[in-house]
Amino acid sequence: MMPKTVFPLPPSLAARLLASAFLLSSAMPAPAQITPEPSPPKDILAANLDTSVDPAVDFYTYANGGWLARNPIPASEAAWGIGNLVRDELLAKLRSINEEAAKAGAAEGSEQRKIGDFWATAMDEAKADAAGLAPLSKELAMIDSIETVGGVLDASFALRSLMVETFCAVSVGQDEKQSDLMSVHIWQGGLGLPERDFYFNPEKGTAKVRQEYSAHLTRMLVLLGRADDDARKASDKVMELETALAKASRKLEDLRDPGANYHKMTPGGLTEKHTPLIVWQDRLAAMSLRPDSVIVGQPEFFTELDRLLKETSLPVLKDYLRLRLVSTYAPYMGKAWEHEDFAFTGKILSGQKEPQPRWKRVLEAQEFAMGMMLGKIFVKEYFPEREKRRYAELVEHVRGAFRERIEKLDWMSDATKAKAREKLDKLAVKVGYPDRWKDQSALVVGTDSWCGNMMLAARWQFADMISKFAKPVDRTEWEMTPQTYNAYYQPSNNEIVLPAAIFSVPGMKDSALDDAMVYGYAAASTIGHEITHGFDDEGRKFDAAGNLKDWWTEEDGTRFQKRAAVMVAQYDAIQPLPGLSINGEASLGENLADLGGVQLALDAFKKTEQFRKGESIGGFTPVQRFFLGYTYAWIYKDREENLRAKLLSDVHAPPHWRVNVPLSNIPEFHEAFGIKPGQPMWRSPESQVKVW
Structure with a gap:
């Protein structure tokens, strides 16, 4: 079973998965014996019918x-x-709670003050525009300074405290075979598209998504200051890297077998057998984790990851890290970043014609x-x-x-x-x-x-997750x-x-x-x-x-x-x-x-x-x-x-x-x-x- 991980993109309040209106077959008249009698408007079930369609x-x-x-x-x-x-x-009720908190003048550090400050700050579009890339400046400078593959790994693991998933997923959760034990799980990951098959499915619409994703990466790099031609070449290389990661990943249906995705080994054993470049004992210790064993979901993925880290050029690895970082936080930045994020995730992936109102996104x-x-x-x-x-x-x-x-x-x-x-x-x-x-x-x-x-919220969530280990x-x-x-x-x-x-x-x-x-x-x-x-x-x-x-x-x-x-x-x-x-x-x-x-x-x-x-x-x-x-x-x-x-x-x-x-x-x-x-x-x- 895939371990629970927390991502900085917030879950939708409409978390029930939405559906298709595609009709199975042509309509036929409804049988007389089940045609409903006239009913009052309050009967929501009768009000929703299409009696031109045969229920059979x-x-x-x-x-x-x-x-x-x-x-x-x-x-x-x-x-x-x-x-x-x-x-x-629900959102209307939550908006009311937030607006009351924002004007309450509650004590510093109180929950009501935190709610109100979050709301007021996020709703200030001018403030977001003025901030620009400044909130990410430290992390971007860290990536700029990388000179070795070891530096790539340093940055990759540092970004995890911001819930930015690069190369793979690392989390703390219940051990599937010892449910009273909180264990470290290491899982395939690091993709920018929602799932591995987006990178390979030949269906026409999916092929278009791949093309648009590459163009989106190009525009993101331009926003980071790259020239158009350089950004286009760089995005192609990042796409190659992600496609290789996707190829090494197990398919969606193969992730449903909890036994087949449970491989307990020592951190040293994972390093020795699969990822010589990643000294897991040291990397986990830097995250305040010192486990005797880890649960690896897909060992073969990590063998391939190690090869890719060795064979991919340093500039490509750095661009990959930059794109994973800014893609994670683009929805919360200024207009240019919001618009580019929506242009791909909203329009291309989801088909939205326009963004949701800011207050709903907040x-x-x-x-x-x-x-x-x-x-x-x-x-x-x-x-x-x-x-x-x-x-x-x-x-x-x-x-x-x-x-x-x-x-x-x-x-x-x-x-x-x-x-x-x-x-x-x-x-x-x-x-x-x-x-x-x-x-x-x-x-x-x-x-x-x-x-x-x-x-700040991501750092708190990450620290909270890490704190559960060995408790x-x-x-x-x-x-x-x-x-x-x-x-x-x-x-x-x-x-x-x-x-x-x-x-x-x-x-x-x-x-x-x-x-x-x-x-x-x-x-x-x-x-x-x-x-x-x-x-x-x-x-x-x-x-x-x-x-x-x-x-x-x-x-x-x-x-x-x-x-x-x-x-x-x-x-x-x-x-x-x-x-x-x-x-x-x-x-x-x-x-x-x-x-x-x-x-x-x-x-x-x-x-x-x-x-x-x-x-x-x-x-x-x-x-x-x-x-x-x-x-x-x-x-x-x-x-x-x-x-x-x-x-x-x-x-x-x-x-x-x-x-x-x-x-x-x-x-x-x-x-x-x-x-x-x-x-x-x-x-x-x-x-x-x-x-x-």
């Missing part, structure tokens, strides 16, 4: 097509959907810098205790449904079932916000520049803030973490949502999904204590793999863009979790009063509303550029198929919407994915 042909578009037709992607966005609406509501950067400080205020004002109780109880309903499913499995032995129940029972659950807030009192926030404050694992810590619209399963802790914002429905109060909607939207797409991650192709390799350990019988492991292979084939057959298919192997874990989440939540929903009563709302039965509620969670549409980037670098399938594929594998869905053999949303019992 393309359920995603039937359920969401009305919304998609009414809501074009704004010029400032790469995609648009429910997650964006939630994000905008708030998203602030999530990285001091998100937990904001979280304390956010949950007090916007996440009442009754909502936390509702969703904590919902977790237990879904957990109970999974326990019952394990008992009924006909392909799993009693021995493996006992281990599965143990893991499920020991699954830790975090809902809403941390019980203990992270101490950020040592974080310094200045008033000189936005870029300077992001550098007891803090299992109370959260890796997401409460105001993050996302959730996760952490295998080393065997826990699911559900931030307060993930339960938000735009424009609706939680008390107004019926159980069918909630069980589909929250229990299926999030709670059941994250629980299933503990038992997907990757999570299943960790035991109840969070250790990478095979607790399956050999026969059961083989049966699981055979059943999972059916899902790989289903997704491999889908081509959202001409020449680009969904990677069924890379997305397998998410796809299994999607299917499992719907199945578990549906089982739990069948025990509710709403299900038992069977009364229709908006013309739909409770079970139909459940499936519509799940589909509502994935209302998104992507620009082509953004969709391409996801297909090459994301382990999630586009949401259109996160709906249609799992639902087509569920008999209750076929029954609820009258799906018949031969129709696109139908799968015969023998062709369905049957894992949990």
Whole structure:
């Protein structure tokens, strides 16, 4: 499993991955028996329908097509959907918190003062322009002074304190095989494009991205003062270096095997066998790390890295370091840097027509810098205790449904079932916000520049990560803030973490949502999904204590793999863009979790009063509303550029198929919407994915 690393580009509050509006097939009239009755506007599920589409042909578009037709992607966005609406509501609340902090005149060093100073400084565009490259002057001078490969390595490791990833990734995190131990992880990395396949995929749009990336590097070097022709030649050489690093990197799907990416060795052994140029014991000691062993993800990458360091000319290595540094901090600098960063990452990679407003970009950067400080205020004002109780109880309903499913499995032995129940029972659950807030009192926030404050935040984050080495694992810590619209399963802790914002429905109060909607939207797409991650192709390799350990019988492991292979084939057959298919192997874990989440939540929903009563709302039965509620969670549409980037670098399938594929594998869905053999949303019992 890839170790968690922190990067200075802040996570988006719209962290749910956005989706494609590509239609699976031509529309057909909806069957009369499921045409909804006229419903009041407050019924958001009925309001989103496109009844010109047959749900048996393309359920995603039937359920969401009305919304998609009414809501074009704004010029400032790469995609648009429910997650964006939630994000905008969240950002408005966070902006209010910041504006109040900025005018409060709070005491120096207080959290409110830090929030206010960060906001006011980052919002000052003139100050950013005046600062120019000054915040990075020390680091750029360090790179300029390099005279040897050893100096290149000195600079590379020095830049890590600013969370600038050069050549590879180094982090401190839980040891996959000893979850109570914080170990040093060393992983492939150092690429400027999102993932290795961007450097090689022959698809026309991807080839254009490569060309535009090289031109972007040229313009960045010009901004650093290089002449046009010199900058163009230099960028070509840097592109050659990055392509060589990419060629040595493992593919996205190959990174999903935690056992194959776990190689424990001494720092000296890593140096001797793979990187004679990098004396890891000394390099780590300079980072205040003195481990007896390190966990290397991809040893062959480091063998090639050592060769590249030896054979690449010094000017190219220095240009590579300069570009990695300025690319990291360009979004927080003056207009010229902001514009160039947007010209590539915004327009070319994501398809945005114009940048997001500055205040939104500031708030998203602030999530990285001091998100937990904001979280304390956010949950007090916007996440009442009754909502936390509702969703904590919902977790237990879904957990109970999974326990019952394990008992009924006909392909799993009693021995493996006992281990599965143990893991499920020991699954830790975090809902809403941390019980203990992270101490950020040592974080310094200045008033000189936005870029300077992001550098200060990066140094604090880096120091915090390094400080965890050789200390007891803090299992109370959260890796997401409460105001993050996302959730996760952490295998080393065997826990699911559900931030307060993930339960938000735009424009609706939680008390107004019926159980069918909630069980589909929250229990299926999030709670059941994250629980299933503990038992997907990757999570299943960790035991109840969070250790990478095979607790399956050999026969059961083989049966699981055979059943999972059916899902790989289903997704491999889908081509959202001409020449680009969904990677069924890379997305397998998410796809299994999607299917499992719907199945578990549906089982739990069948025990509710709403299900038992069977009364229709908006013309739909409770079970139909459940499936519509799940589909509502994935209302998104992507620009082509953004969709391409996801297909090459994301382990999630586009949401259109996160709906249609799992639902087509569920008999209750076929029954609820009258799906018949031969129709696109139908799968015969023998062709369905049957894992949990």
